[in-house]
Amino acid sequence: MKKSKALLFIVLMLSVPLSAMAESLGNSIIIYFDYSENIVTDGLDVDAVSSASVAEGPGVRDIGNLLVMVDLIEQRSGAAIYPLHITEKYAPMYMDMVDGARADKENDRQFTFEESLPDLSDVDTVFFGSPIWWYDMPQPVVNFFQQVDLSGKRFMYFSINRGSGNSGVIERLKEFQPGLTVAAEYSLDAMQTNESAAEEFNAWLDSLSR
Numbered sequence: 362m363k364k365s366k367a368l369l370f371i372v373l374m375l376s377v378p379l380s381a382m383a384e385s386l387g388n389s390i391i392i393y394f395d396y397s398e399n400i401v402t403d404g405l406d407v408d409a410v411s412s413a414s415v416a417e418g419p420g421v422r423d424i425g426n427l428l429v430m431v432d433l434i435e436q437r438s439g440a441a442i443y444p445l446h447i448t449e450k451y452a453p454m455y456m457d458m459v460d461g462a463r464a465d466k467e468n469d470r471q472f473t474f475e476e477s478l479p480d481l482s483d484v485d486t487v488f489f490g491s492p493i494w495w496y497d498m499p500q501p502v503v504n505f506f507q508q509v510d511l512s513g514k515r516f517m518y519f520s521i522n523r524g525s526g527n528s529g530v531i532e533r534l535k536e537f538q539p540g541l542t543v544a545a546e547y548s549l550d551a552m553q554t555n556e557s558a559a560e561e562f563n564a565w566l567d568s569l570s571r
């Protein structure tokens with residue numbers, strides 16, 4: 362199933378109304394880093410290039426579950442969306458870039474982004490989504506946090522993992538954002554269907570409005 366159809370399917374399946382959540386969040390933005398949006402796709406059939414949670418494991422997945430989470434937050438909160446796109450993309454096949462991502466972290470590589478940084482001056486709530494790489498944030502995410510100031514924002518961190526949960530990410534975040542208060546955090550196990558991921562993540566979103 363193509364990405365757009367898969368998204369529509371999830372929307373219809375869940376038909377989640379905008380909840381009281383939107384009012385309590387104020388002006389909100391979803392900033393996220395997704396592997397499938399940061400790979401070289403020249404000459405490749407994009408639908409054939411899968412992120413890990415699409416390519417393997419039980420059940421059938423149509424899109425990576427990080428994008429399922431982004432989509433649900435957008436539907437329920439009406440938040441603006443700001444994807445992080447690095448200028449020098451990763452290798453298209455997942456296994457080819459695993460060692461490279463570790464070297465990037467060890468060498469404190471400095472990635473640059475295609476878009477200028479978002480203007481957060483009027484933003485009250487920041488949802489930030491990322492995969493967990495090497496028990497940490499991907500290096501482009503580190504670079505992003507080195508360049509913005511999130512102090513005073515209501516900060517909601519969500520990630521996708523394959524076993525290690527959020528690891529030490531929240532503590533690490535504070536290295537770059539000492540004024541940051543994390544209002545809520547969540548990590549989704551990548552190895553599940555889009556539908557079960559959506560159900561699980563919706564329950565977390567519900568808990569934010571209570």
Ligand SMILES: Cc1cc2nc3c(=O)[nH]c(=O)nc-3n(C[C@H](O)[C@H](O)[C@H](O)COP(=O)(O)O)c2cc1C
Pocket residue numbers: 395396397412413414415425426427455458459460462463492493494495496497521522523524525526551
């Ligand atoms: C370079 C790299 C390092 C990773 N390290 C971890 C890790 O430390 N802990 C973990 O649970 N998953 C790890 N993973 C798995 C990712 O969290 C997994 O790819 C992601 O949850 C699935 O998202 P995706 O479908 O967008 O790839 C790693 C993946 C990559 C590519």
